[in-house]
Amino acid sequence: MDIARLIYNSRSLEHCDTREINKILECSERLNASCGVTGILYFSNNNFLQYLEGEEADVARTYERITQDNRHTDIQLVDKSTIQNRQFSDWAMAYVPESDKIAPILEKHMDGKAFNPQAMSTPSTLELIFELRTLLPKAHYDTQNQ
Ligand SMILES: Cc1cc2nc3c(=O)[nH]c(=O)nc-3n(C[C@H](O)[C@H](O)[C@H](O)COP(=O)(O)O)c2cc1C
DSSP states (O other): OOEEEEEEEEEESSOOOHHHHHHHHHHHHHHHHHHTOEEEEEEETTEEEEEEEEOHHHHHHHHHHHHTOTTEEEEEEEEEEEESSOSOTTOSSEEOOOOTTHHHHHHHHHTTSOOOGGGSOHHHHHHHHHHHHTTOOSOSOOGGGO
């Protein structure tokens, strides 16, 4: 079955600390698990980058809710396409916290500048997402089994 993939970036409106990120993740995990949406969220330098995948209508509904959220602005759709297989099937919403391991990855994509997903090409954004995926710990649960 075809899977819809949607990638966007946005700028945080509030100061987003770990507590706020955790709130976003808790809500995302709960709602995504209930409709089978999976993906990854990255936050750095006040910018969000999010990858969503699932059934087209579920991804569209989720994105619609996300775009209404006043915690972020300047929402820019990067990619909306159809894929054969999920890439984050174990993650209702994966999150990669800042660490030394991310620095060389960002350095490569941002040419040493601070993270700015709006300035990245779609292929570079996708590459970054898959590089972030390699940093994920072993899956803690599988939405397919819920
Ligand atoms: C950067 C960001 C990413 C989010 N990701 C998701 C997500 O993956 N799934 C989700 O259901 N809600 C996500 N949310 C939360 C939604 O914007 C919204 O608050 C939530 O879906 C509840 O929607 P409701 O208030 O219309 O019921 C995200 C919010 C932000 C700011």
